[in-house]
Amino acid sequence: MASFLRKRVLCMILALPLLLSPGACAGVPSGGSSASVQRDASLSHVPTLPFSVGVNVDGMQDFSDNYDRLPYHLDSLTSADTYKDIRAQGFDHIRLAVNFWRAYLDDKDQYTTEEYMSIADTAVRHALDAGLYVMLNFHGWFNIGDNPEDCDVCVSLWDKVAERYKDYDTRLIFEPINEPWYDNGKARPYLSDQKLNELQARLIQTIRSKGSKNAERLIICCTADGNKAWKLGALELPMDDGHLAVAIHEYEPYSFTGQDLRWAGTEGQKITLSEAGGIAKTYYDFGAIKQFMRTTGIPVVLNEFGMNLDSPSKEDVTAYLRGIAEQCRELGIPYAYWQYRGGNYTLFNWWSRDNEFALYREIHFFGWKEWDRVALDAIFLK
Numbered sequence: 001m002a003s004f005l006r007k008r009v010l011c012m013i014l015a016l017p018l019l020l021s022p023g024a025c026a027g028v029p030s031g032g033s034s035a036s037v038q039r040d041a042s043l044s045h046v047p048t049l050p051f052s053v054g055v056n057v058d059g060m061q062d063f064s065d066n067y068d069r070l071p072y073h074l075d076s077l078t079s080a081d082t083y084k085d086i087r088a089q090g091f092d093h094i095r096l097a098v099n100f101w102r103a104y105l106d107d108k109d110q111y112t113t114e115e116y117m118s119i120a121d122t123a124v125r126h127a128l129d130a131g132l133y134v135m136l137n138f139h140g141w142f143n144i145g146d147n148p149e150d151c152d153v154c155v156s157l158w159d160k161v162a163e164r165y166k167d168y169d170t171r172l173i174f175e176p177i178n179e180p181w182y183d184n185g186k187a188r189p190y191l192s193d194q195k196l197n198e199l200q201a202r203l204i205q206t207i208r209s210k211g212s213k214n215a216e217r218l219i220i221c222c223t224a225d226g227n228k229a230w231k232l233g234a235l236e237l238p239m240d241d242g243h244l245a246v247a248i249h250e251y252e253p254y255s256f257t258g259q260d261l262r263w264a265g266t267e268g269q270k271i272t273l274s275e276a277g278g279i280a281k282t283y284y285d286f287g288a289i290k291q292f293m294r295t296t297g298i299p300v301v302l303n304e305f306g307m308n309l310d311s312p313s314k315e316d317v318t319a320y321l322r323g324i325a326e327q328c329r330e331l332g333i334p335y336a337y338w339q340y341r342g343g344n345y346t347l348f349n350w351w352s353r354d355n356e357f358a359l360y361r362e363i364h365f366f367g368w369k370e371w372d373r374v375a376l377d378a379i380f381l382k
Contacts, residue, residue: 045297052092054303057127060139061099074119076341079126096120133173136174137175144191154203158176163210170218173220174207175219177203193224222247229285235292245298249303249305253277256273273320282324301334301335304336325379340358
């Protein structure tokens with residue numbers, strides 16, 4: 001935080017007389033990886049997915065509780081330059097988090113369904129045009145299964161979404177559910193393992209039934225308890241589909257990755273990676289992933305991992321993110337960092353960021369833009 005402040009103040013002092021143009025104080029693109037990790041030979045029978053390193057682009061799930069936050073994200077969500085810049089850093093895919101419940105079912109006090117979905121359409125098209133794969137994720141319904149009709153509603157929503165995008169390039173990927181059983185950090189059994197398996201089978205059938213590109217579109221399934229690796233053994237998927245993968249999320253050790261965050265209730269709590277126990281727990285989780293892929297032949301993606309980038313030392317940031325990236329490379333698992341940016345920072349509110357996980361930050365007042373070079377280099381094993 002302190003280093004970020006010093007850089008921002010220095011830029012302000014130098015730039016005030018010049019009225020900075022967009023792009024000032026921006027970093028040099030990172031490009032791809034200069035390191036190579038040998039893939040585990042025991043997984044040679046598992047299909048290799050055509051993308052490797054990505055980033056989560058959020059914003060369309062944030063306003064599930066109020067619409068007011070969406071306009072602050074529209075400039076980046078609907079700008080072609082956003083996705084060109086992401087591609088320029090070396091990323092080959094994004095995960096676009098969208099709350100379809102808000103789009104189709106909630107009362108519309110600001111956006112109609114078509115207005116809302118047109119934002120998602122624009123983001124998807126710009127990302128595809130930039131050469132990125134796009135995971136379209138239904139994000140924000142963590143307590144799915146709390147009501148008896150939830151599964152039917154979820155299928156109905158995806159019937160509409162699949163119809164809308166059925167003719168889109170197959171680089172568009174569907175991810176129907178995000179972190180079921182998960183509610184503000186506390187695991188709660190809204191869905192049994194059996195009901196989750198039944199729901200995902202229905203969703204797969206619904207998407208496939210729309211035909212066109214959906215017949216062979218990649219569908220990313222989930223595990224229970226917040227997409228945890230330990231739940232892979234309970235997962236049952238249609239083995240005759242051939243176009244499925246499974247998403248896992250990894251934030252262990254939470255005391256390290258989630259430290260000093262206001263939204264997590266850990267503000268003021270700081271801990272080193274060593275004090276948190278290192279990344280031993282992630283080795284256990286990646287072992288479960290390896291066993292699942294070896295047994296089923298179904299590929300896995302790590303489409304959420306990340307950490308507070310402000311509080312830890314640069315050495316700890318590098319050690320943690322490189323450790324995750326190296327394990328993914330060894331198993332041939334694509335991985336996507338959470339998240340691209342945390343909010344719409346301005347000259348007057350940047351110090352109250354809600355999410356310090358963000359790889360990219362900007363202060364719109366002067367057009368300052370900055371990627372976190374330490375984190376990017378670690379993610380790309382540079």
